[in-house]
Amino acid sequence: MIAPAPDRPPSTAQVGTLSPEMLERFGHDPRARFAANLALAHRRIGAACERAERSIDSVRLLPVTKTVPAEVLRLAWQAGVSDFGENKLQEARDKAEQLQDLPIRWCMIGHLQTNKVKYLTRLADEFHALDSLKLAEALDRRLETDDRQMDVYVQVNTSNEDSKFGLSPDALLDFIGGLKAFPRLKPRGLMTLAVFSDDPNRVRPCFTLLRELRDRARQVDERIAGLSMGMSGDYELAVQEGATVVRVGQTLFGPRPTSNADYWPGATG
Numbered sequence: 001m002i003a004p005a006p007d008r009p010p011s012t013a014q015v016g017t018l019s020p021e022m023l024e025r026f027g028h029d030p031r032a033r034f035a036a037n038l039a040l041a042h043r044r045i046g047a048a049c050e051r052a053e054r055s056i057d058s059v060r061l062l063p064v065t066k067t068v069p070a071e072v073l074r075l076a077w078q079a080g081v082s083d084f085g086e087n088k089l090q091e092a093r094d095k096a097e098q099l100q101d102l103p104i105r106w107c108m109i110g111h112l113q114t115n116k117v118k119y120l121t122r123l124a125d126e127f128h129a130l131d132s133l134k135l136a137e138a139l140d141r142r143l144e145t146d147d148r149q150m151d152v153y154v155q156v157n158t159s160n161e162d163s164k165f166g167l168s169p170d171a172l173l174d175f176i177g178g179l180k181a182f183p184r185l186k187p188r189g190l191m192t193l194a195v196f197s198d199d200p201n202r203v204r205p206c207f208t209l210l211r212e213l214r215d216r217a218r219q220v221d222e223r224i225a226g227l228s229m230g231m232s233g234d235y236e237l238a239v240q241e242g243a244t245v246v247r248v249g250q251t252l253f254g255p256r257p258t259s260n261a262d263y264w265p266g267a268t269g
């Protein structure tokens with residue numbers, strides 16, 4: 001999954017550049033703290049895989065770095081991470097500029113407005129929040145201009161909450177059929193955000209539904225094989241329900257100072 005990093009010598013000079021606010025949030029040795037958090041998350045994914053009788057290689061941990069400053073991403077890179085998940089394009093672009101010297105794979109996981117596709121294709125390798133044919137069309141056209149392709153996950157609203165982006169489950173199969181008109185898009189699977197709850201009996205059905213939808217979507221397009229689901233609060237449950245990508249932020253980088261409502265309209269907390 002995440003490669004060990006003997007080829008990525010730590011540059012202690014970077015740590016010295018952390019501001020007092022960052023020291024407060026990430027500690028005096030953010031690289032070591034991150035590496036320990038990462039190892040723990042891998043162990044938990046491993047245990048969840050065992051319970052579900054799955055191979056640990058079938059789950060990819062995608063570290064999510066929204067609100068985490070570029071200096072800390074550099075330390076995470078030194079600890080072996082190459083793919084970073086970001087929710088907002090502008091924030092990702094700012095960090096990418098500061099980290100130009102690193103071969104990072106940027107994975108955009110947040111809702112995107114159609115008029116922003118050119119920034120997405122310039123930056124990102126993967127997009128996890130495809131949720132309309134209008135966006136698919138604009139993205140395909142832009143990828144054609146840039147002469148490249150992009151891995152995409154189709155976002156589904158499995159919690160039936162207005163606060164979540166994504167297609168309604170009823171609309172999914174037609175949508176998947178429609179995607180075939182866009183040759184530059186490489187559909188990799190489905191993505192969802194479960195209901196925010198501490199109660200597994202409310203969270204699990206969202207993951208189960210996405211898995212069932214994936215099984216049906218795969219009959220329309222066999223490339224729809226992946227399941228991008230599970231965050232800090234629920235990734236073990238997601239793995240048990242079949243997640244192939246878990247998008248984990250706060251478990252690795254500590255609590256976020258921003259509110260969920262900054263990312264999901266109507267969300268609280």
Ligand SMILES: *Cc1c(COP(=O)(O)O)cnc(C)c1O
Pocket residue numbers: 064066087109110193230231232233247248249250251263
């Ligand atoms: C922030 C975010 C995550 C990760 O959330 P954490 O609580 O930090 O683990 C996952 N998916 C999306 C779409 C996000 O925006």
